[in-house]
Amino acid sequence: xxxxxxxxxxxxxxxxxxxxxxxxxxxxxxxxxxxxxxxxxxxxxxxxxxxxxxxxxxxxxxxxxxxxxxxxxxxxxxxxxxxxxxxxxxxxxxxxxxxxxxxxxxxxxxxxxxxxxxxxxxxxxxxxxxxxxxxxxxxxxxxxxxxxxxxxxxxxxxxxxxxxxxxxxxxxxxxxxxxxxxxxxxxxxxxxxxxxxxxxxxxxxxxxxxxxxxxxxxxxxxxxxxxxxxxxxxxxxxxxxxxxxxxxxxxxxxxxxxxxxxxxxxxxxxxxxxxxxxxxxxxxxxxxxxxxxxxxxxxxxxxxxxxxxxxxxxxxxxxxxxxxxxxxxxxxxxxxxxxxxxxxxxxxxxxxxxxxxxxxxxxxxxxxxxxxxxxxxxxx
Amino acid sequence: xxxxxxxxxxxxxxxxxxxxxxxxxxxxxxxxxxxxxxxxxxxxxxxxxxxxxxxxxxxxxxxxxxxxxxxxxxxxxxxxxxxxxxxxxxxxxxxxxxxxxxxxxxxxxxxxxxxxxxxxxxxxxxxxxxxxxxxxxxxxxxxxxxxxxxxxxxxxxxxxxxxxxxxxxxxxxxxxxxxxxxxxxxxxxxxxxxxxxxxxxxxxxxxxxxxxxxxxxxxxxxxxxxxxxxxxxxxxxxxxxxxxxxx
Numbered sequence: 001x002x003x004x005x006x007x008x009x010x011x012x013x014x015x016x017x018x019x020x021x022x023x024x025x026x027x028x029x030x031x032x033x034x035x036x037x038x039x040x041x042x043x044x045x046x047x048x049x050x051x052x053x054x055x056x057x058x059x060x061x062x063x064x065x066x067x068x069x070x071x072x073x074x075x076x077x078x079x080x081x082x083x084x085x086x087x088x089x090x091x092x093x094x095x096x097x098x099x100x101x102x103x104x105x106x107x108x109x110x111x112x113x114x115x116x117x118x119x120x121x122x123x124x125x126x127x128x129x130x131x132x133x134x135x136x137x138x139x140x141x142x143x144x145x146x147x148x149x150x151x152x153x154x155x156x157x158x159x160x161x162x163x164x165x166x167x168x169x170x171x172x173x174x175x176x177x178x179x180x181x182x183x184x185x186x187x188x189x190x191x192x193x194x195x196x197x198x199x200x201x202x203x204x205x206x207x208x209x210x211x212x213x214x215x216x217x218x219x220x221x222x223x224x225x226x227x228x229x230x231x232x233x234x235x236x237x238x239x240x241x242x243x244x245x246x247x248x249x250x251x252x253x254x255x256x257x258x259x260x261x262x263x264x265x266x267x268x269x270x271x272x273x274x275x276x277x278x279x280x281x282x283x284x285x286x287x288x289x290x291x292x293x294x295x296x297x298x299x300x301x302x303x304x305x306x307x308x309x310x311x312x313x314x315x316x317x318x319x320x321x322x323x324x325x326x327x328x329x330x331x332x333x334x335x336x337x338x339x340x341x342x343x344x345x346x347x348x349x350x351x352x353x354x355x356x357x358x359x360x361x362x363x364x365x366x367x368x369x370x371x372x373x374x375x376x377x378x379x380x
Numbered sequence: 381x382x383x384x385x386x387x388x389x390x391x392x393x394x395x396x397x398x399x400x401x402x403x404x405x406x407x408x409x410x411x412x413x414x415x416x417x418x419x420x421x422x423x424x425x426x427x428x429x430x431x432x433x434x435x436x437x438x439x440x441x442x443x444x445x446x447x448x449x450x451x452x453x454x455x456x457x458x459x460x461x462x463x464x465x466x467x468x469x470x471x472x473x474x475x476x477x478x479x480x481x482x483x484x485x486x487x488x489x490x491x492x493x494x495x496x497x498x499x500x501x502x503x504x505x506x507x508x509x510x511x512x513x514x515x516x517x518x519x520x521x522x523x524x525x526x527x528x529x530x531x532x533x534x535x536x537x538x539x540x541x542x543x544x545x546x547x548x549x550x551x552x553x554x555x556x557x558x559x560x561x562x563x564x565x566x567x568x569x570x571x572x573x574x575x576x577x578x579x580x581x582x583x584x585x586x587x588x589x590x591x592x593x594x595x596x597x598x599x600x601x602x603x604x605x606x607x608x609x610x611x612x613x614x615x616x617x618x619x620x621x622x623x624x625x626x627x
Contacts, residue, residue, distance in 0.1 A: 175415045271431035272456045301497040319452040323405045332411040359402045
């Protein structure tokens with residue numbers, strides 16, 4: 001049976017119709033479109049029908065077009081509606097909680113929303129990106145929405161303890177500060193727990209790492225023939241199997257460290273040795289023949305790869321990267337994100353994340369100096 | 381407090397200090413080590429690993445090549461020690477130690493060329509004596525600092541006219557992550573950059589704790605050579621093992 005999603009927008013033109021068609025491809029999602037209504041009416045409508053829905057999509061600006069073809073306009077924005085819906089969920093815990101997705105045609109949407117408003121939504125998408133930008137293509141959007149809905153359902157049904165929700169055999173491996181924080185989160189409404197876990201644990205590098213980071217840390221190229229056997233068979237016990245674990249694979253980093261010490265090498269530190277040495281040890285101990293070591297890219301100096309350049313997607317050592325800005329207040333169990341030197345020196349990129357942390361600015365400036373002088377810049 | 385917990389707490393507090401002052405772009409490896417040490421508190425030894433924590437070195441006169449820049453100094457450490465508080469006998473504070481400092485830099489050989497990568501490393505070794513050993517062929521103080529190492533060996537063609545030998549092995553007191561980080565800050569950053577950190581009272585307390593745990597027994601043993609009756613030194617931590625040159 002397909003997931004049912006309520007989509008409220010004051011506009012229903014080509015773009016919106018296209019979005020609905022795109023999301024409904026494959027028959028696993030069914031969208032019920034509705035124009036907004038007067039505030040009280042809208043809320044009543046949602047409250048009485050929400051048990052039939054699995055998620056809600058809201059447009060940000062609900063107040064631009066009349067909703068009945070006449071003189072009546074909604075006088076609120078999607079964010080105000082979301083706020084009210086979240087408050088209602090909080091006040092009646094037995095009332096279903098569900099993912100809320102924000103779409104907007106507004107070019108400056110991110111800036112016009114403050115942080116509290118950001119926290120209301122499980123997913124925020126610009127209408128101009130849907131179906132076009134790399135991580136906004138329909139298959140990816142469908143997966144993400146289904147993942148959110150399933151995660152919410154699992155959280156709702158699970159016993160609200162770290163053991164039951166994380167499904168990790170040895171909880172002692174996980175940073176005690178995360179466990180304490182998670183226990184607190186588990187006393188809050190489902191949408192708060194879900195928002196915390198999806199945004200701070202799954203979507204950012206933490207004690208759970210994604211496949212790209214796993215490949216960097218083991219020093220193995222993803223296209224190695226034996227990569228799949230390595231990650232699916234030998235690392236099966238290190239795979240994360242708790243809430244929100246379907247769709248996006250994650251591995252438990254402390255479990256990987258322990259596995260390395262116990263099964264691969266007790267005296268050669270994974271962090272310090274080169275990718276070729278890592279691969280040599282993996283081949284020797286596991287008997288795998290087709291593992292190819294990762295190689296340095298661009299201006300990297302070190303082959304003790306550990307993190308992924310957020311922009312270019314390749315493996316770098318932390319000493320070959322720049323930490324990104326706005327990470328001064330991350331939790332101690334979250335890892336910092338990096339961009340590579342090549343990315344930092346490439347000044348043509350305008351995206352937000354190309355801003356490096358203030359502490360790194362002097363270093364960036366001095367690197368810009370020495371590479372400017374080099375006449376073969378750009379060839380390496 | 382249990383020694384394992386004391387050590388773990390100090391690591392975590394040091395990570396917090398490093399986040400407060402702009403001296404380290406990513407103190408995460410220290411947080412992870414602190415948590416690991418805490419979670420192992422039911423084992424017979426305390427232990428932790430710090431993956432690779434890096435600091436930007438300030439550019440100092442007298443560096444070779446003199447135009448080198450973008451210098452990163454990183455510490456990687458694996459360490460363990462006894463949890464017992466030995467009050468009567470002075471014992472070796474550590475059971476195992478792997479302590480590596482890696483220095484990475486860049487230099488432009490000239491206007492025409494791309495910058496080239498530079499690398500060197502130091503390690504603080506703990507010499508493992510076995511009963512089957514005769515005296516080693518070269519002087520091995522129990523804890524010694526040495527230049528070079530495994531990572532530099534494959535790069536031999538890149539060292540120009542330098543000659544790098546495994547000697548001298550310079551006696552140095554043992555270091556843990558706290559003392560290692562203090563070592564890096566005090567040796568590779570100018571006083572102006574680190575003034576606020578080393579004056580921070582939390583930082584000073586943490587460093588003092590490590591000096592007491594690791595340096596006090598070390599210097600007690602060294603001094604006991606001149607005052608044997610004043611100390612009770614374990615025979616596996618004798619002054620002659622620490623400093624073989626003693627006569």
